[in-house]
Amino acid sequence: MTINFKKTYRFAVKSALYITLFSTGLVSFLTYLFFTFSYRFSSIFALAIATFSFVVIQYRVERFIYKKVKKIYDDVSLLESSTFRNQPITTDMATLTREVKKFATDKKLEIETLKGREEYRREFLGNVSHELKTPLFMVQGYLSTLLDGAMNDKTIRKKYLERAEKGVERLIYIVQDLDMISKLEIGELNLExxxxxxxxxxxxxxxxxxxxxxxxxxxxxxxxxxxxxxxxxxxxxxxxxxxxxxxxxxxxxxxxxxxxxxxxxxxxxxxxxxxxxxxxxxxxxxxxxxxxxxxxxxxxxxxxxxxxxxxxxxxxxxxxxxxxxxxxxxxxxxxxxxxxxxxxxxxxxxxxx
Incomplete structure (x- = not known):
């Protein structure tokens, strides 16, 4: 990941200003007591102190924040978020907060979607099981009855075989319909x-x-x-x-x-x-x-x-x-x-x- 320092100077400017006022005031006071007071010297000194303080504070603070923020990015990257992997690390807390919030929202939606799909899968499997089980048990029952001795009665044999055939037809009908839907969904069923x-x-x-x-x-x-x-x-x-x-x-x-x-x-x-x-x-x-x-x-x-x-x-x-x-x-x-x-x-x- 690359570093992308978001330059928000407010904190560094204020801190440098406080240091500059104190340092310039102190030096000006000491100069007034022991040497000849010079506005030019005080101005140059104040500018130098302000610049040095700003650079040091800005750099040090951003490095400190970067170390803390980088850990957050690294932890989040373990969750395989493409958003965080593709974006550079920023030390702007507002941007970080926005990205983490978006990440959390996306993950919440993803989890809810997966839960919905899992519920649909369970319901679908239950329905398939029920739809197939009914005709299968019907066919099995009629055939078992015939094998247990009812086959010797021509009237019962014909009636039970016809009913078993209806059960098989329903099974075929269900399988054909499922096959058609699957082909339609993946685009394999060509339309004439x-x-x-x-x-x-x-x-x-x-x-x-x-x-x-x-x-x-x-x-x-x-x-x-x-x-x-x-x-x-x-x-x-x-x-x-x-x-x-x-x-x-x-x-x-x-x-x-x-x-x-x-x-x-x-x-x-x-x-x-x-x-x-x-x-x-x-x-x-x-x-x-x-x-x-x-x-x-x-x-x-x-x-x-x-x-x-x-x-x-x-x-x-x-x-x-x-x-x-x-x-x-x-x-x-x-x-x-x-x-x-x-x-x-x-x-x-x-x-x-």
Missing amino acids: IAEFDIVKLVQNVFDLLEMKASKKDILLMFDMKYNKPVLVVGDQEKIQQAVMNLIVNSIKYGKEKGSTEVSIEDLTEHKVIIRVTDNGEGIEKKNIPRLFERFYRVDKSGARTEGGSGLGLSIVKHIVEAHDEKIYIDSTFGVGSEFSFTLEKAKVIKKLN
Whole structure:
């Protein structure tokens, strides 16, 4: 570390002034008593004493402070602070105080961030364990029952094997979703960008989910009749998955005999916004910031009875952000929810890596 003396002369100037006044006064008095008094001699003497005193005091004090401050820098450097390692040592106490305060604040934020990540890691591992454990135990239970003798009964054998298969399918579904999110996060999942009709895509999703919605007598509909195609740019397969996940979520948490409405609107000259609105149970404000976390469920018990991996909304967020677009949520508890995301219009094609 290099030395950078911050020149704050106040202390040295005052000390030198006191010494000069005393020394000059004493010499002038002695000269007056024993010799012929001379103003010129007194002035030169005073200037010499003042200069000498100032230099000595300034240097000595700064060296003293430097030794003390250097120890602080050395102690702090043990904590591997890049800020302190890259900056020269200063003897200005205000600067030192500011730097130490900044260092302490940064470390506090870093510790809080690490605590938050650790809490998230524990919760995530607990959720993964729970999500995988349920179908695994289900498969294990059915297979164990068959091995214990139930295999001889054809009816039971077929029923239990079908249930075990459903458990395996759920495991595969969870693993595939986790794999997709991981690839989206690190940018390994390449998007096949092309023009497509978002109206037709939404209608295809309606057709695929019609039976699922009919079980709760939920009506899937557009907000209006779209007579012309609405062409957008994106990965059609991934956008279809995002729309499907949003509509499945609206069905899962929707009310009996409710509805899910999709609207496609011009947001700007180059953007459209797709809105998926339901009149379900809605979401409390405290839960909204965490909705897109992996495995996060508003209803910890009821949601699992509906199936799914608990990764649907997280996948939607990653797919939308992979397209360089935004996703929004507006929900009122007890009234319903609206999830929306933007897409580029087909006439403005933007390359995405």
